[in-house]
Amino acid sequence: MAYIKVENLKYRYPNTTKLALDGLDFEIEKGSFVGIIGENGAGKSTLCQAFNGLVPGFFKGAYGGKVLIEDTEVAKTTVSKLCQKVGLVFQNPFNQLSGAKETVFEEIAFGLQNFGVPKEEMISRVDEVMELLDIAAYRDRNPFDLSGGQMQRVALAGILAMKPEVIVLDEPTSQLDPAGSEEVFAAVDKLAKSGITIIMVEQKLEKLAEYCDKILLLHQGKQIVFDTPEQIFSRADLQSYGVNPPAYTRICQAFGVKKENGCYPASLKDALALKDLFPGEEAFCQEKVLLDNNKDMKNKNGQIEDSLTTDESMELTISCKKNVFDIEHLEFQYLENVPVLQDINFTIDHRPTAIIGQNGAGKTTLVKLLKGLLKPVGGSIYYGESDMAEKTVAMLAGEIGYVFQNPDDQIFKYHVIDEVMFGPQNIGMTKEQAKEKAVAALKLVGLEQLADENPYDLELSERKLVAIASVLAMDTKVLILDEPTIAQDWKGRKIIQKMIRDLSSQGKTVIAILHDMDFVAESFERVIVMAHGKVLADGTKEEVFAQKDILGQARIDQPYLTKLCQQLGYKKLYFSLKD
């Protein structure tokens, strides 16, 4: 008999009219690894909360159908009883900590204390999970001093220590660097093999394809299909549900590389198993199925210059040649003798630039310095001709835009449109101008229909776009984005990608911190790799992604597409597929 049984599950949040979950029906075997995918608003998080009784126990609302875990009916059991059986890890690591413990060790033991686990067992269990998740080094640190990725592993450890039979993870790696998320996946996979049932919501489909036994595809609260990864990712109608197939599947689709059962391979391993079916490098170069992105960009620039008058294009070329930022011997530290940045030297020009690196490498600190929010401890940053040290942040607001990682830190008006108009009005635009800019910015991020909503009622992904729009509306020459793709589904990522291309073709400088290498490869020209407060590599993406040893040092992986092409034996680096 199946271990988890969901029977015609329906749920509606209080004070809403639409069903968040609409007639779900599926069964999960014990010890299997199940992925849940779908666009934002599909009901993924709601379903996660239905496994451990938060829906309906905590949120109330209208509930129908049944969720059975072994023999326990979820809706009829209290959350505190269920949580020994079903653990939940969610997106924001910060809010998952108990908030009452001063060390990582105590934090992990918090749940065990509540269930009266004897001291000796408590210590051995905490030690065990710390070892498993590689966090033993932080054992005596304050959990709130850790970086997002480290915190997320502490949160997972806190749940794991309770030895649940099922672990539900709601986008646990969205805030982690590639190496960090790989660690979480590997740890979770280990757990699945030890007999724990894993249910995971995730946007990183390549990873799901690699690890999952089965995947559930949701769309607007309805169950579309529950099947193996390759069956699901081979569906032709996948994009209509707001899901883009994994990179490996896309490339196989492009070449018509199919398995014997008629499915496209979904993971790197499966794709490489069919190596013989791929054409030689020359063949597809001629076919132009894969575009060398660099050439593509050059063409685009060419087209733009053609369409402009000679004067304008001259101006554009000149302004493009100038450096936007000059950074010389930059040093920074928050605490005495704990350097965060050491001797950073580079210039930033008009090219869209991605800054990549591990959690805690100093990326956010660097962009905060560029924005002027922090002042250098040593060295200098020149913006154009002027020294940043002499300006206040507000003076530069009209020149340099900065979108924070967490949208909730910057949203404070009660209507989306007011929020977006706040910046432009501050830098001296009239109300009419500001409104015009705000509407245009909202249109660009695809939220014009939400202009009169309260931002706090929106989903995290939409709030993030509101935050981006609110800076876009200021029409700054430089735009700095701190992890813009967090919580975004395929649609949201496409919007951001288009925005970056548009801005850069208007001669604006876009700088972004990113963990998503495929997104970097598709949208950026220049890549800066950082680790431990230093710049390890700096150059075009072709140059940077070719240096495997440096990527290894910075604990970054190549983009999926690039990796597959290389392992197929192709010599050049490829970054994106033609649509």
Next chain:
Amino acid sequence: MKSISLYVDKDTYLTRMHPFTKLCYILTAVVASLIAGKLWAFAIFIGISLVMLISGKIMKKVFPLIAFSFTILITIFLIHGLFNHENANLMFQLGPLKFYREGMMYALRISCNVLNMLLAFAVFVLTTKPAELVEDLEQAGFSPKIGYVISSVFQIVPQMSGTMNTIMDAQRSRGLETEGNLITRAKSFLPLISPVVMSSLINTRERAIALEIRGFEAGQKKTYLREGKMKTSDRVLCLVMAVVIAGAIVVRIVF
């Protein structure tokens, strides 16, 4: 992370002492000297507190406290020395200012009292981790919910000030001038309030879920990583202090 507790992280006999023993000491120092009502009783306890602070290597942290209290104590001496209604016998004269014995004695008594309490509390506060105290209280039967509220304050207040700085940065980034004169600063403070409150509310909801899924409401008897039991030395000390209080009562009655 900046902490709002005054605890000084040093491994001394004072930090290892059970929090209840130190609470006992505050009680004894305050009650016994008041009951005894003699100036020498105050002097003894102030002396003991000072010895503990020095041997516990935290004297440096106490200086600002003492310095601050002295500004108040000096005013007390001035007011009572000059104007106490029982003033009769002249003690000394500074120019036109006449200081009287009765007022000065009264001020001395108040000062000793204040200093005594201050130092006794300093011994406790500077050597006790709030989290440890709360845990010990819980183990002695205190409600874990109230315990959680107390210890989370020590974690969440510094976080809120962190959030506030981030939000201020976000607003500066969008052209709100926050640096400059008092009016500019005051103006920039208002738009801070709603995001700080809203984000705290959002966080609170998520944290409630986080506590729920870690069995905070399980209603089982909690276990602890640290045994909260008092050591023999702690018990002996508490007994000694009980004797001291009894002694103070004797002093009061007999002398």
